[in-house]
Amino acid sequence: MNTFKDATTEEINAVMEQSWNAFETYRTFSLRQRAGFMHAIATALGSISEVIVAVAMKETHLPEARLMNELTRTIFQLNSYADACEQGNWLEARIDTAIPERNPPKPDLRKMLVPLGPVVVFGASNFPFAYSTAGGDTASALAAGCPVIVKAHPAHAQTSEMVADAIIKVARECNMPRGIFAHVHGAGFEVGKSLVMHPYTKAVGFTGSYGGGKALFDWAAQRKEPIPVFAEMGSINPVYLFPEKLKQSPVELAKLYAGSITLSTGQFCTNPGLIIGIDNEELQKFITTLGNEIEQIAPSTMLHPGIAKAFVTNRNKALMQEHVDTIAVAKQQPDENQGIPTIASATGQAFLNNPVLHEEVFGPYSLVIRCRDMNEMLAIATRMEGQLTSTLMATETDMRHYTPLVEKIKNSCGRIIVNGVPTGVEVCLSMQHGGPFPATTDPRFTSVGADGIKRFARPLCFQNWPNNLLPDELKDANPLGIWRMVNNELTKA
């Protein structure tokens, strides 16, 4: 229950003023100081894990084990982005030394990434820890050298408040500048809009719905000084069943996907909402097995009543579309605010002709598309909107045989999986959690993995600077021992 008051305009102005002042100091802090702060936050969260998980359980209805795992992931993110921050590869340090004898003389030029400024973070309803108050966006921004202002998600405002208090306490202990981290409440859109429109805000991180993310993007683009918005807005994560693979194991694939579709009540942004195959005997076997599995899965409580209500509305809208057949609904009756696992099916033509079937139904729902042939599957891949992930269930022969299809699929997603499930987003440097619009507002960046730090930084070039006044990152002696491109060669020298 959110008992917090929305921040007033005056409070927001005061917060942003303080955040800007903090930026002036924090951006000059060394990589080690930033990393130290982040490690300290990680430690602090670990020490209060039981109490914050208990509060989060009440607010989100997620089970304890799931939340404890998520908190562990959050702590891992903070620690691993802190390590990446200190390792310094993200700085993209480059040095081109002077050639004074050239005509005209070539000046000494050195470049590295520097922070953008205060970053406003909007947390996700489905990840109260890992993509919220102390989550990936916050960790990335702090590593980049940016202060953070978190707009608490109203669905877990108390959890957010407790995490924020822990961060602010750590900031004081680490002698961080006042304003390095701020936390504001806002149940309506006004507080969020004020934060995005504030002239001191220099970037925005968001995880949530298309409607929410697009609104932030539009506001940011309409500012006098437009700013980047990194909004991860979800997707339907299509799964392509290739012929040979499907023939080999229709039952196994169906069982694998029954689990992935209903994991965490389907409340993952990488939930597989669309499964595409050729309409034949094996696909029928797949559909039958998937339906039988889904019928046995118990409904479970969704994150909050609003999400549960939206699931019912969107699922029903999808099921009511022409040429859509309901395949299976979980047999157990759902309690209030529970999401009921559901599978439907439609023809390839129906999908191609009806944009409603392309929309995400956030929750334990998936639509199986029965294509007439591989050409129709290619047509579907060609028309597919931007996605966070796409999955190929395919043998090597399948992949070699249908290269144009594989290429089309590559072009519309941020991550392309072979013979796996899209749920499960590993936190590592090779992860791309992002994808072409409408999956995100900026496919050039990831919101998971240490490359996410780069979202909040820009290059600054130093020309003809005295060596001893350069940042340590660019000094001749390379006192930090980081990798740098020196006269077009990567070196630690």
Place this chain on the structure above:
Amino acid sequence: MNTFKDATTEEINAVMEQSWNAFETYRTFSLRQRAGFMHAIATALGSISEVIVAVAMKETHLPEARLMNELTRTIFQLNSYADACEQGNWLEARIDTAIPERNPPKPDLRKMLVPLGPVVVFGASNFPFAYSTAGGDTASALAAGCPVIVKAHPAHAQTSEMVADAIIKVARECNMPRGIFAHVHGAGFEVGKSLVMHPYTKAVGFTGSYGGGKALFDWAAQRKEPIPVFAEMGSINPVYLFPEKLKQSPVELAKLYAGSITLSTGQFCTNPGLIIGIDNEELQKFITTLGNEIEQIAPSTMLHPGIAKAFVTNRNKALMQEHVDTIAVAKQQPDENQGIPTIASATGQAFLNNPVLHEEVFGPYSLVIRCRDMNEMLAIATRMEGQLTSTLMATETDMRHYTPLVEKIKNSCGRIIVNGVPTGVEVCLSMQHGGPFPATTDPRFTSVGADGIKRFARPLCFQNWPNNLLPDELKDANPLGIWRMVNNELTKA
């Protein structure tokens, strides 16, 4: 004289359709194939240098030596971005190998940059070669794997047409897909708008005025699928005269800057349009010398009548502002369409109170600001809009003594120069040609140097792929021998 007809909507649709088809093929081409194409364009331009420079001289009124230098630079850009393309560092290849025994198992994840899609390039009036048809944006996009559609600048449409013909001929010889490069004419804004709004367009490069760049940005943001616009819109490139440095050499600094302000009739986006010092005896000496120098410099013909007219209008508007004194105007009377070198001066208070004085006057004009003290200079730096460059004329003692001022200046520009002039933009990896809004629409990227390739690419993550079906860039054996981050370590292994 532009005798070319504006492209019709049907022609634009046909061009974009072909460009999209070319993308499907070209993006699968190897780095070597892309580089080979770019080298071949460079060679072709070299072989027709005399004839295209002759046409460009007529269209732009720039002198032969200046144009020949620019063409050499253009060829160098094509060759050096081609080399960078093949070297592959820009791909940001990352590999995290699987840990099957972990619980849950860690999948194999690999990531690299892949091209965005067709890129529309709007050339610059002031650089008919280096920032136009075969310029930096085109070279970057081709290296990234994107087809290019150039909207010819109407002020040098004939030059643009000749360069485009050369590229298209080379494309045929190199067996590039039809549509890899297209060239359309459009004197009004309609053609440009249609190109930006076309659903197959995936990014835009632009060099020109604030008005032009901002219009493209707004259109792109309003699309159903927003796309990135990299608009370099110029700036006033402030020069800060620090006290000790000014005291040491007021006359030398004035002579240096008289040259920089009037170089190429002031028609560089890095032209120093604002010089800021403390109002004292040395600054008076600087102003007097600068004025004397400027009076002796002959007016010269500007790029085209529109630019010459805009120079007169904007210069006169600036000179008419309250508290602005005209210091010097070149003595020689200007011919038609010539820009007359002009220096004015105003107090720090006048600058702080009047936004008109912050506006760029494109041409041989600069405004000297007389500050009451260093606090006023700090206030000016704090209020400064985003800039491509800022310059410190400063001794090391100055820089140590006024650290907060130096930090403020760093925060508002893309390149910060010590004891030099901002004109002269070196083509190398350490260059940042970009800067906070309104200098550009995206300070996170550069439009000069091989890092500009990254503007037109996005990361794609491959999860659990069979090794032999991965792109060569990500295969275990590293057949291309590129640098990659493997399990968080940079290696060529």
